[in-house]
Amino acid sequence: MEFLHFVRRAFVAQFSGPPPRDEFVRHALDAGVGSLPLLTLLTIFAGMNLSVQAYGTFVRFGGQDLLGLFCGVGGIRELYPVMAAVICGARIGATLAASLANMQISEQVEALEVMAVDPMRLLVAPRLWAVTLMLPLLCGYADVVGLAASYYAATEQMGVNGGTFMEQVRDIVHLSDLAAGVFKGVVFGWLVAIVSCYHGYRALKRDGAEGVGVATNRAIVHSAVLCIVLNMFLSALLYVR
């Protein structure tokens, strides 16, 4: 209930005029560029692991030539968007929650209100915009890196024919799949941002440092769980015919 109220306020703040530009740019850079090293490292290993695991599974019933299909479908449709969202929930979301909770317990939010500045407009709206716009880009980036890693592992380590692999990926992955991945990115980005801002904003002054820890913890867990559950519904909606 309280969460819905927060969502309504944040929504109004988000769409009543453009967000403060400097804040938006700062958060967008932090969320986007700041996540790149972590996301690159994780996607490379997840992509390679996807290939290795799929090979191990398929070789048991002689289907190792279908690796391209599996890596295309499993990776681009499902794994990389969710991974980008969960990683960003753990990094960006936790940072958002910690910084907002910190402002809340050191009374900076109240100070803003006293100065007749709407904290929703100044603090929450730019963060929401930054993460919502950056996560789809990160998803697209993860798609490319992950697919390259899968390709590398499949051809170099498993000895699958590279031409067959790419042909299968081209067969099964259409432009609409990439678009669906980006759409998932937008949804997850907004969700991660709103959940993290909510938990950060709700921190109480009397809890002190503990409140910051609790807010961070809840932001990470809730955004990860919500993204994974929502992914199931989005996939059912987009792909089941």
Next chain:
Amino acid sequence: MLSRSVRWFEACAAFVEFLCVVLRCLVTGPRYLRETLRVMDLLVRRCLIPVGLAVAPVGAVISLQGAGLFRMFGAESLLSSLLATAIFREYSPALASVMVAAQAGSSIAARIGTMKVRGQIDALAVMSVDPVRYVVVPGLIACVIVTPLLSVLTTLLGLVSGWFFAVPVMGVDHGSFLANLYAQVSLVDLWVGLGKCMAFGTAVGLIAGFLGLRTTGGATGVGKAANDTVTMTIVLILVADYFVSMLLLSLGV
């Protein structure tokens, strides 16, 4: 640049030292069993719902995408083999550990960080209670034991949600689903999964304790410790997972 690498080196050295202290506390007494049980109870209750909610959709998604994929080759009956292998070997251990890292790791780090910031860790030391022994080791043991237990639960949940989306939703035959379910899974897969969980649980407990004890500054430091614990453990889990998969594949298990 130089100061950064010096700081990095210092952190590595501190971690090795921390590791030695933890090892010493593990082999020698006194042991705080009651505290360990309390933390275990807390972790199970805190992690049960997030871990379950995170893994059940994965089984469902594998079924959704896999059914379409296998239907192209008329090999729908193989879907359950894929589901079982993927869940037993890969997703149940990895995802359970990632969620334990997210929930338990960050809350342990935040709790230890809060104690450190408030000076409670120093107070323990003054009372000649070793903080590592009293605060870190129970969390570590709890993580090592709880993660495999949760993984068993998530395996079941993943299979059930996979069945639900394959049989009633996608129209795969119930009989062939069950018949092929365990065709590709051996007992080794189960042990490998549980072993991975114990290893990842150890990593969660160690990193959370280490970063929690190193918290400096005020409330910001607590948030940073919780955040760093989660990102570092997830990196470690995914990287280690890849090497374990490669090792198993080359061993031909």
